Amino acid sequence: MNHDSKHILIIGGGYVGLYTALRLQRKLRGSLRNGSVRITLVDPQSYMTYQPFLPEAAAGNLSPRHVVAPLRRVLPKVRILNGRITKLNHAGRTATFEPNEGSAREIGYDIVVMAAGSISRTLPIPGLTDIGIGFKTIGEAIGLRNRVLRQLDVAESTDDEEVRRRALTFVVVGAGFAGVEALAELEDMAKDSTRYYRNIAPEDLRWVLVEATERVLPEVGPEMGRWTLGELRGRGIDVRLGTRLESCVNGHVVLSDGDAFEAETLVWTAGVKPSPVINATDLPLDERGRIKATTRLTVAGHPDAFTAGDIAGVPDVTNPGQYCAPNAQHAVRQAKVLADNIVRRLRGEELLEYRHKYVGSVAGLGLHEGVANVYGIKLRGLPAWFMHRTYHLSRVPTLNRKVRVVVEWTLALFFKRETISLGEIHRPRDEFRAAVAADRRR
Template sequence: MNKHILIVGGGYVGLYTALRLQRKLRRELRDGSVSVTIIDPQSYMTYQPFLPEAAAGNLSPRHVVAPLRRVLPKVRILNGRVTKVNHNDRTVTFQPPEGDEREVAYDIIVMAAGSISRTLPIPGLTDIGIGFKSIGEAIALRNRVLHLLDLAESTEDPEVRRRALTFVVVGAGFAGVEALAELEDMSKHSTRYYRNITRDDIRWVLVEATDRILPEVGPEMGRWTLEQLRERGVEVKLETRLESAVGGHVVLSDGTEFDSDTLVWTAGVKSTPIPSGGTLPLDERGRIKTTAKLTVDGVTDAYAAGDVAGVPDLTNPGEYTTPNAQHAVRQAKVLGDNIVRGLRGEKLAEYRHKYVGSVAGLGLHQGVANVYGVKLRGLPAWFMHRTYHLSRVPTLNRKVRVVVDWTLALFFKRETISLGEMEHPRDGFRAAAATTRR
């Protein structure tokens, strides 16, 4: 048979598809008749639902990622980017971190490159904006919030202090609300260690262009979440857009203006663009046109799933599955099985998923959930949120490490230390060298 399966992307779909193939094709992988390769810029898969807890210090950053080479010992991992797909020739152009790009041949391709932040041409957005999709962004944001608390404690300039203690989050979906809730909880908790900062000095602003937050949990639970955030002192601005952030001066569409050093952008995602020269069809949103069997529409030996794919929702005709982890993990199972079926000449199965609901964490001991029509809030929802996502974390190793982190947090206070110097490790050495030259 001698088939080479190439998976572009090592996120949810890439990892779980490879895990499925590793289990279903043990004999073929052992005798070399089938080989599997993953190409991804990182050597690990990030479990994104735990990014807010990592940012707040409830989980170690290392425990919310799964190392691909350890989890997938039968799979070849190439770190770098796919810059082009030529499915007619069954090749991709691979750009490693160092050195020249090269062609990688394949027999079957799985497009699982995920998504990137969808930004808008807003003046100054890149001046202070940061996304919230990677472990690097989450930890950098944590360090930034704690560093700005240190700055506010140490300055006597009221304008500098006010600017440092003002934090803005744009986008009120899961990523935005959970990130804000966890970081707001952490920042307010941290004030007990500062002499000149009170909880009321810290300002959190949530900006949302639509008329509600957390639409995934339904109107009732969304309204409850809105009330809870406002009771905690968060300024929630609905039907409001970010107009400008030049130099950190934030201007909103409702006329509000203020200065801030931190703006978290979570206002949507878009599929990762990978040119294919028309060999892989795209829809109007730039996603790969995909059938319910998770094959690329009209193309042989090509599969797609997750955020990069437009997968028809068979439970809601005319619509597409939403780009979230729940669908990605379940699609990967069907996709992996369909690849095996295709290799063995069997009939492919369709992806059909009944939506079970959603859960969201809102800080320590606070959450909201709408699962199978059962609506929970507060501590029960927070417990369900943790239990559900713990069950979805890949590998027993990571599950145990997460539980250990949570258990230790019951007995010890959370760490509130900024390690921002990690982002610029050579600054001290350069300063010392400059002093020596004098």
């Protein structure tokens, strides 16, 4: 190993981490080959999840394997460590790495990239952990799919009306992108699945969307938000605006509007917050608890520390006084500038400002339904759905994944989607444990 080499440590393997490493791998090809530069990426998972496709994975439109990118395959010149950074001492240029298995150790570095992203922001609501599930990971998306389909199986197999009603009631909290897209895709899948059940009709399903504000999908603007609200209600979805979840102990859901009912499934998508790693660093935070960034994507006051994405408060040059929204559109573009600025830093060149005017948003609302507001052009229905798929396909990392996604979409034109619950994949040892217990009772 060349001990005089520059070591770049990237914390996080999401949008910013992966795309930064991918660009550095290409632009520093010679330096990586001769050992003058080394890159290490740390993430608990060995893959990057393309989150805009989580709703389609949950609905069975895409295989879960095709909405993730394997880090080691995509980044062959980068060292991938699976675990977490539990402490960052930037003054001493060291990070404490805790692997998924084994003891913690110190990692030295010259340049650090803080790209750990965000986690679900929860509230101290009684019972939230009883039936609640998030929607940020591929595991949560597939777990939710299995849960919804399993509840259909439960309802079909019981004569108890109370059990049946509880099983067929689904609650989603949060009417932003994640909540609306997850609800729309899952509702579409569940409704489509009822054709295979003798005793369940589409109208037996109850979907409730709970939103504390008075708007749905604020990202697409007021007009398209109102259209989306009408579309959801037209599909029979019970949308509660200006309403909060008060409690859900043992599945007894209580809302702030005074309504109460039983539900077996609750999806929590009411916002995100920066990764907890920011509380274990000596880097400055802004008033919102994010890492304080400059327009050049360095950490304020620390030229050898870079940051972007959900974890960072990046000033919006195109909208003075505001910050860049924490979304995939900015994260992917920030990663490009961030990587270029690291190269410039290594070469002693002046850094570039991140400048990108938000062009708008697209959202899928189930098969062949969508809403979009891009460059002021407002679309709904099939054209918006097509734009949603086209845009996100262009952003999926690697040609390999793009081709696999297109193939799956093409096959879906000719074959019906799978509606099988594989809940046991999350508890693979249950059957074996039951067999062991049965033998012991003999």
